[in-house]
Amino acid sequence: MIDVIYIGNDDIIADYIYCHEGFSLKGIISESKMRNKKIFTYSLARALPIFFVSSKEDVVKIINKLKINIFIMGNFGIIIPVDKINQEKEIYNIHPSYLPDYRGRNPLYWQTVLNERIVGITLHKISEKIDEGEIISQIKVPYYYWMNTKDLYLSLMEHIKDLLSDLSLFLSGKKESKKISGGKYYRRVKKEDFYIDLSTDSPSVIYNKVRSQETYNGAILEYKGKIFRIKKLSFVIFEGKKENLIKEGDVIYIKYRNKLYIKLERYSVE
DSSP states (O other): OEEEEEEESOHHHHHHHHHOTTEEEEEEEEEGGGTTSHHHHHHHHTTOOEEEESSHHHHHHHHHHSSOOEEEEESOOSOOOGGGSOTTOEEEEEESSOTTTTEESOHHHHHHHTTOSEEEEEEEEOOSSTTOSEEEEEEEEEOOTTOOHHHHHHHHHTTHHHHHHHHHHHHTTSSOOEEOOOOOEEOOOOGGGGBOOTTTOOHHHHHHHHHHSTTTTOEEEEETTEEEEEEEEEEEEOSSOOOSEEEETTEEEEEEETTEEEEEEEEEEO
16 A cells, blocks of 8 residues: 545545555645634544645645655645655646646636536646646546536546546556646636626526536626525526516516526525
């Protein structure tokens, strides 16, 4: 078994590593903001040391100090300056897209709003540039329309054990890597990306913005002086209706175009 340290904030990823027969998880490096989150309870449950960090300098210091040389990273918000890491250290990152597709920030959001039907997950060795380096393993996964980003994330996580098996083969010299090249880099998501524009957004864009925010605060629609935070919707056709907004109990219908209405099924109003 290979001794490793997990760098990240996700107890699910940590436990996939912990339970893999090819690796022995020896500790966790996590962001300070996660101090009272699930990863902290996980570290106690599995009797693992956990190191909390708040800056890239903290991360570099701990990585270089530890005697372990293999690090597996996933769901971690601090960019690690590879040029500051001791040469014998190797860091492998779990990225929730099929690289080189959707390089950069918030790949789950971008894959959702751009209506992808096949996505993926990649394990790669990190380099000085974001989402570059060597691809060790990657798997394609279907993204069904009834899934939200949390559903997708959990679906992708189920394949971590296979990525880890390939990493074990790679580290033992039984598997080759390939260089990451091409693809498009996506920026960090901003609040403006969650807004629905009835004049320009298609039904597909509206639906996907909502499912991208279903497990957060909802996509935002400003309408008739009110702010709707929408977490679940559907589309319906109303014949002979002239009203732009129809309320039936807790359900609200907002006119989109012609006879087509947006049915707000789960939402809040500000």
